[in-house]
Amino acid sequence: MNRITRAALGGIAGCALAVGATGVASGELSDLLKVHRDSNDVNTSYVTLDAAKAKIVIDKGTDSEGRPNTTFTIRMTGIDVSRVDFSETVKPLGAHLHIGKCEEGDFGNPTATPSTAPGGKAGAHYNHDVHYYGKAFPKVMPDGTLEPPSSTVAAISSDTEAWFEFVPDEEGMAYDKTTVPFVPVDSYPGDMAVVVHVDPTNADTGGAGPRQICFPLSVSGIFEEPPTR
Numbered sequence: 442m443n444r445i446t447r448a449a450l451g452g453i454a455g456c457a458l459a460v461g462a463t464g465v466a467s468g469e470l471s472d473l474l475k476v477h478r479d480s481n482d483v484n485t486s487y488v489t490l491d492a493a494k495a496k497i498v499i500d501k502g503t504d505s506e507g508r509p510n511t512t513f514t515i516r517m518t519g520i521d522v523s524r525v526d527f528s529e530t531v532k533p534l535g536a537h538l539h540i541g542k543c544e545e546g547d548f549g550n551p552t553a554t555p556s557t558a559p560g561g562k563a564g565a566h567y568n569h570d571v572h573y574y575g576k577a578f579p580k581v582m583p584d585g586t587l588e589p590p591s592s593t594v595a596a597i598s599s600d601t602e603a604w605f606e607f608v609p610d611e612e613g614m615a616y617d618k619t620t621v622p623f624v625p626v627d628s629y630p631g632d633m634a635v636v637v638h639v640d641p642t643n644a645d646t647g648g649a650g651p652r653q654i655c656f657p658l659s660v661s662g663i664f665e666e667p668p669t670r
């Protein structure tokens with residue numbers, strides 16, 4: 442297994458985490474980039490992530506039949522859970538691998554034409570059918586469902602995209618370990634993003650509501666460039 446670690450970088454410059462001799466990531470947790478001035482501004486959310494940090498470890502491996510896969514291990518800490526009622530089931534926060542780059546202060550502009558949403562510069566979800574196989578994202582059909590997958594239309598699922606789920610605990614920590622049956626290609630050279638949304642991921646559409654925060658992910662030397670066609 443080819444274990445490579447990259448931090449979710451703090452700030453624009455940032456630096457990668459060290460990888461210990463055993464392959465276990467070590468080093469300090471790193472900062473998010475805000476896509477709201479204050480994540481309380483996302484009034485659909487019940488946690489505040491302004492002080493959250495995350496460590497993201499990427500493992501490229503193979504399944505039992507030798508097919509390549511990728512495991513993302515993400516540990517997020519510093520979640521403000523003061524408003525969470527832990528006597529109830531805690532709602533998961535959906536998060537995904539996005540192809541673009543987190544930008545500090547990417548607060549969106551609701552009055553622009555077309556309007557832009559907070560965190561929009563992180564771009565679309567990484568979708569292996571789209572970004573590796575060159576298919577199109579599905580269109581929304583008149584009945585509100587998505588165009589079915591075909592030889593030219595991508596499937597949207599946890600097999601084609603990297604979806605994560607964070608359930609904060611009483612210490613303000615959330616952990617996710619997800620293996621996807623592909624190795625992403627790096628469509629926006631060097632940079633990708635883990636965007637944390639405010640809702641759980643909808644398994645049909647991949648949507649998870651507004652973007653709450655963005656963790657930058659440096660993928661240089663980890664993921665290859667897309668195939669040329």
Ligand SMILES: [Cu+2]
Nearest residue numbers: 536537636638
């Ligand atoms: Cu997302």
